[in-house]
Amino acid sequence: TPVVSLLLITDEHMLAFAEKVFASETKGEGVRDEISMFEVQDDCPILQQEMAHHLHTDEDTEKRKVLAPVADVLFNIPTYLEVPDFQRVAIIGDYASGVTMDDFELSCKGVYRALTIREKYMRLAFQRFPLTTSQYLREIEGEPFKPEHTVQPVFTSPPKKGEDPFNTKCLPENLSWVARMKDGVIYTYKDAAAADQHKPIENMPAPDYMTFIDDMNFLIALIAQGPIKTYAHRRLKFLMSKFNVHEMLNEMEEMKELKLNPHRDFYNCRKVDTHIHAAACMNQKHLLRFIKKSYQVDADRVVQNVKGKDVTMKELFANLNLHPYDLTVDSLDVDQRGKSSPVTTGQVRYYLLCHKGPDLLAEEVASDLEDARYQYAEPRLSIYGCNPNEWTKLSSWFNKHRVFSPQLKWMIQVPRIYDIFRGKNFVPHFGKMLENIFLPVFQATIEPHANPELSIFLKHVTGFDSVDDESKHSGHMFCTKSPKPEEWNIVKNPSYSYYIYYMYANITMINQLRKARGMNTFQFRPHCGEAGAVTHLLASFMTADNISHGLNLKKSPVLQYLYFLTQIPIAMSPLSNNSLFLEYAKNPLLEFLKKGLMVSLSTDDPMQFHYTREPLMEEYAIAAQVFKLSTCDMCEISRNSVLQSGLSDEEKTHFLGPDYLKEGPEGNDIRKTNVAQIRMAYRYETLCYELNLIKEGLKTE
């Protein structure tokens, strides 16, 4: 593989390299090690090569002396009075050991630019970027840090006592603005004339398509560069070892903090199930109970249409020669292992999931969660983009059944199945699918009173998810020459990155419009890195507030290090992975947690994967048992889950403390989170140390 010096090459070079990378990826499709270009082997031959090649030159030894000793670096890191004394791991001497000065500088420049790219796209879409990282970026640039430059998403607070969450009176007035799609992105205009001339309302900038592609190609080249892979790999190894030492030295001290912390323990600190699909959020037993109940109260409901003839639930069961009493979890065929159940039983299930699933959710699951006062969930409801009425139906259901629970924060998932809809001629091109997904949201935002049900529903929606099997490879590469969505009329599916870009761009535009109207904004939280190409994680690095899964970060040390530096939350579901992809004990959850990536735990699909009435607790319990997590670890994961979630500022303040937006120990209220201040200080100082390294690396220029 060619080593291209990243900072000298032109965009053309970069594109060529990116194409090479892409080609190698496509070729390797289906092969286990398809992305080996981004990987560093565990025994790390690159590293050894590099060391043998470079390290012991005199030139290098001299260069190293130029740098400030690390002791200075450590003194610059703030500590807080409220953190109890603990044993710190300090590294005295050469701080970038194992890579040459040149490589170190190259790496720092590359990482710096990557961080600024994410910062830019997060700010544009009202998504989050860590304050600490921003501060270091400004220091590197010699610019003052302005807190007013930071943005935060806006979520709807829970209703006050006596307030009706379905009340349409408080919706803002209608405007006469016009929303219209251009090149796959919806813009807002003052009126139709402005729309015709494509003169959108000011201060609502769309992401620049060409710049985005450039940024993406830069990042593709970055994560495949040998020296930078080596550097990131070494930093991650260091983070791992450092945490192990920290844990060994301070475990007891952390536990002591928790013991002295009154009233709060793991059980009553808030935790959010950050990734769960609404249609699968009851476990098998739940579903069964629900079917039996439905039969009792609703046996005459039409559940099937066989060759034009309606079939009621009663008739269906009669046809099956089956009484609901006899139904079992085994016959529901939810379990992965058995696939041979009668189709007809499958039909009952299908009906229930499609037509009644969300009701069930509202009725049964939410009440279970309300019992478990400290648990919250963020179920995903589907919008397919197949036709523009989907939002109407969904919001009508939401309002009609008054589906609201303070324990639930709703999200919209969009399956990446354009190819199927196009194949059936449901949509003429990809642009229409995007329009079906997003235009109704713009319209309800502009004219809330013309779409009261949807407007109310959108108040309680906190974000968008992008879902499907990531291992399906489209064969398309997202680049400057890609057809625009309106031109994408072939049956083939666009690539993951193409989907992600257009979802991001439209969410960005919606958020700017909603922010201007004083409404809540949406986060982009795609499924990412569960399988498939490593570039998915790159697309999300540029666009997503946070992601679900992230397993493939194991395959790219550079991306993993970037996810650490930008503290991108990752909702992990080791039980789901265990069933589908990855043996439990091999799940990277523990590794990521130790290194300081911001992980949370989620159930994904309790209907398939969980056994008890408390799927989220089951998820935590198994992680605790298999990975031998401490109480402090568990509470840290819980805290991460609240931070990651779409809970409102008011709720987060209540659950984490009034300073939760501050980073480090001063942002932590141990009385609410049960996370040791020592742990918080360790995390904060460790992040600062890594960011400071980059600053130092750039100073030497």
Next chain:
Amino acid sequence: TPVVSLLLITDEHMLAFAEKVFASETKGEGVRDEISMFEVQDDCPILQQEMAHHLHTDEDTEKRKVLAPVADVLFNIPTYLEVPDFQRVAIIGDYASGVTMDDFELSCKGVYRALTIREKYMRLAFQRFPLTTSQYLREIEGEPFKPEHTVQPVFTSPPKKGEDPFNTKCLPENLSWVARMKDGVIYTYKDAAAADQHKPIENMPAPDYMTFIDDMNFLIALIAQGPIKTYAHRRLKFLMSKFNVHEMLNEMEEMKELKLNPHRDFYNCRKVDTHIHAAACMNQKHLLRFIKKSYQVDADRVVQNVKGKDVTMKELFANLNLHPYDLTVDSLDVDQRGKSSPVTTGQVRYYLLCHKGPDLLAEEVASDLEDARYQYAEPRLSIYGCNPNEWTKLSSWFNKHRVFSPQLKWMIQVPRIYDIFRGKNFVPHFGKMLENIFLPVFQATIEPHANPELSIFLKHVTGFDSVDDESKHSGHMFCTKSPKPEEWNIVKNPSYSYYIYYMYANITMINQLRKARGMNTFQFRPHCGEAGAVTHLLASFMTADNISHGLNLKKSPVLQYLYFLTQIPIAMSPLSNNSLFLEYAKNPLLEFLKKGLMVSLSTDDPMQFHYTREPLMEEYAIAAQVFKLSTCDMCEISRNSVLQSGLSDEEKTHFLGPDYLKEGPEGNDIRKTNVAQIRMAYRYETLCYELNLIKEGLKTE
């Protein structure tokens, strides 16, 4: 190590060999591989040696031809109409491949004798021995099998509707018999004169001490014999592989049976938590809730005595400067990891566990189980043998608080801590401790109306457990020269086997007496094989109806094979092991299950090990996830747990079907157990195949 031909040696030889084994064990104390004498390495060098040495001689080839081909064997095995067709694993040709004829015969003789030993001691104590195995033993002996020779324990049926479980009117009348201890065993006599002359009532035979020691020494020699180890190791390997093939071939067919099985699934098939300590049976959150509740209703109760001064709960909390509201799971210090909490908090906990624990159990845990209609538990309450009033206190508490729940079957655990009591001069010798433990039970059995509370309590007790850290090695060897319990007045603790023998002997005597009186009997179900010497598992093989843990069966193929052939139930607790001894993924549960050992799942100590409100379901869920168990596996384990438990005949009939005492598929009612008939047939035929091998091996003499 000397190879002693087992069947030729005299008792003296056997003793000498047993002593050698014992010495090697004592020497290796604390060393990880202390019992290597009983082990066969995974790569099995013995096996390879043996093969190289013996196998290819002509003599052998000839001898092999004498035997009936296995196809015949297979045809002798009964199959049942109700078992669906499935693919059977048949081995055609040489059936004892890998061992020489001589070794095969030697092994069969040794195993046969071992089986008869267990059969004898089980029958004597009204404990269980598999019918199938008995039938094969009779066939080997050329004796007819008489069903009337089989014994079953007797457990009290649950009260009928309106019946009071505490009603003393139905107790049998008082007798004037006398119970008195002789040489550590309590006998029943007609009167004091008969007792003075040691003429016990007839037909209540005690186990013969000298025979027992002989039998034990035989078994010690057996499990250390190279050829027999090799044979057992090969059979177990075969059982494992055979199950894997069976699973591969019939997994779908088994699942199909379950899917077609109406109404029943894993969730509503009965399961029993077969090993749980009463004082630890609530999880941490339970305990916390209870302490807070106790403070509200019972703050003036004396909970502590400091230097002669009583301290109430209110005063205690005031002294601690602590309000119960502030108490947390962390501060309870139940968790293994942290040990530094204030002693005082520990005191509160201690008080609650000792004085209130069982109340809590009855109040909270039982009600949780009643919610979960299909779950039962067998909590252990402690009798220490420190003084004779312990039974009075315990039964008074039981009756006063009307501690009864149909979901709970009570057991008595006796800690092996004579050395501590003797050290404090609480008891003069070991015999007194035994007397304190057992004499009150005899007395209440003879004169129920003189001890009504105890008599009622005993009706609801189903067995005895022996508990303590097995890795503590006493240094004593149980042999003919061991001091009798009344002479055991040193501070040193007797060995595990010594304890086990005297508990077994006394339980045997109680059971004979109670059986004669038409009362329920007790099972002996010690903790065994969690750690320590392999000989513990040997002692239990001779004496115990079933055991808890059994991990060390991994270390002795001969014992493991014997446990398989006699289907000794093993209550396993992988989550407990995971915290204390053995990483979850390395737990032998899966291996044992596949080989066909009769395993169940239990929680042991939810206060330490479990997180959710459903500890038993958590235990099953984690096993299912980590070991990828099928529904059929889980239901088989559940069925095993009911069989193993002290649930009454009436309950077992209700939960397993009217023929549950029959073995094989005809004993299984899939509508109640959700265990596939194919699985049952596989298990039954596999057991028959192995027993038949032994029969064939003995025929050739």
